[in-house]
Amino acid sequence: MNDGRDRLRIAVQKSGRLSEASLDLLRRAGLAFRASRDKLFLYGENLPVDVLLVRDDDIPGLLVEGSCELGIVGRNVLDEQRLAGGEAAAPVALLDLGFGGCRLAIAVPDGGTIESIGDLAGLRIATSYPALLADWLRAQRIEAEVVLLAGSVEIAPRLGKAHAICDLVSSGATLAANQLRELTTVLRSEAVLAASPRPRGAAATQLVERLGARIAGALSGAGAxxxxxxxxxxxxxxxxxxxxxxxxxxxxxxxxxxxxxxxxxxxxxxxxxxxxxxxxxxxxxxxxxxxxxxxxx
Ligand code: ATP
Ligand code: MG
Known part of the structure; x- marks a missing residue:
């Protein structure tokens, strides 16, 4: 499709919260797959469409460079990389998929002195989503320091690394277990079907449209x-x-x-x-x- 391939590629999270639901959706859209021996690749048996199994953070990059035409990824990851990437062409979100729902939220220690978002001024906030957080702070006209942490963000306040955190929440159980209280929501997110911004040939464009329509059909049929x-x-x-x-x-x-x-x-x-x-x-x-x-x- 791009780079002379004659098969379409869809990037999907290899193992994590989105993996099962993503593959299930592709099956409901009528795709049948055979796994490669290394389990990094699913070969499409009934359409010229293959699935690449990767870390979710790699999906926007694969779409931008055109190595994959479609991807299933959280809106949080897509928006973070779009903001961090600045001017570079960003993947296009085609459809909300109705799973992987969560919110990027700011949380503060229970019983502490931070009571409203205004109290965040001058404080340190730990996050794995620095671009989304910085963007939100700018919009709220709050000057705070963004501390980048790759994981275990929720323990940063106890370690004295930050006063507050900005992290993904679904049930809120992890926050409660760490004596943190949600202050505000920065972004609501769910899994989306995203497309490469790179121009494609007519055959690939047609196949992307056909898959998009099938996936939309599988979603709207669910529960009807x-x-x-x-x-x-x-x-x-x-x-x-x-x-x-x-x-x-x-x-x-x-x-x-x-x-x-x-x-x-x-x-x-x-x-x-x-x-x-x-x-x-x-x-x-x-x-x-x-x-x-x-x-x-
Ligand atoms: P990978 O190894 O692929 O990088 P990961 O650890 O970054 O995996 P997961 O924890 O599997 O990613 O989460 C994948 C996506 O699931 C998140 O980016 C987000 O869109 C969604 N999600 C839904 N609920 C939650 C939650 N409670 N915590 C984290 N992510 C969630
Ligand atoms: Mg990841």
């Missing part, structure tokens, strides 16, 4: 239900109002029964037994709910 029923035509407005529906239902006439219709509606996963009982009460018959496996808009 197809509702089918028959009902008196007069009950249609009341039935339509009741449905947790994503779009207007399709309504079909029935041969020899001018007062009745058949209806199909795409609903969200919140369609439950109570909805079905209400539908019956409104005169619906033959009510059927089917899981939607995949969808192409």
């Amino acid at each position: 239900r197809l509702l089918m029923l028959q009902a008196p035509r007069a009950a249609l407005p009341a039935i339509t109002r009741l449905l947790p529906s994503r779009e207007a239902p399709s309504v079909l006439g029935l041969d020899g029964r001018p007062d009745d219709v058949a209806m199909q509606a795409l609903c969200s996963a919140s369609l439950d037994w109570q909805h079905l009982e209400e539908l019956k009460r409104l005169g619906a018959r033959g009510v059927m709910v089917l899981n939607v496996e995949r969808m192409l808009a």
Whole structure:
């Protein structure tokens, strides 16, 4: 694709919080893979698409240099490297993927003297996300010192290395275990599908678009239900109002029964037994709910 390859490459985290969900999503988008012996590479068996298994921090760089056309990475990593990289072309975020949710938050020692973000002025804040933190401090017009730590950021206050930390949080259990309290959120993040900013040939562009559409389809299909029923035509407005529906239902006439219709509606996963009982009460018959496996808009 770039550099004369004839197969597309998708970069995915090798082992970590995003690995399983990323590969699962690619499978739901219809890709089948065979692992290489060194487990660094998954060979696509049914499309000219391979998966490169790497550290998540390497994914933006692989996209910028064009070694991979697509990647699945946390928005936090993508934005950090975009800000740190300055002028260089950055990967393009195509889709939010609905997993890997977390927030980059500033936390301070429990029971300490830092009570509002204004109190951070003049203090030291430890983080593995210096560019995102510096950007946030600039926007808030707070002058504080950013201390770069590669890991174990949460113990920095106890070691006397910093007064506060700026780190990723999901449940907050790690903060609590270290007697830290969340002060404010710097960035909300989740896994995104990102694309290389490098120009590609027509075949690669087409394949990237096709995969993007399939992945979007796998995401929107997840949890969707197809509702089918028959009902008196007069009950249609009341039935339509009741449905947790994503779009207007399709309504079909029935041969020899001018007062009745058949209806199909795409609903969200919140369609439950109570909805079905209400539908019956409104005169619906033959009510059927089917899981939607995949969808192409
Ligand atoms: P690698 O070895 O690939 O560099 P890592 O240790 O940097 O792995 P993980 O801890 O697996 O990365 O996290 C990967 C991503 O998962 C994060 O960048 C973030 O987007 C997301 N994530 C979700 N919840 C959390 C959390 N509680 N802590 C850290 N990351 C989280
Ligand atoms: Mg990493």
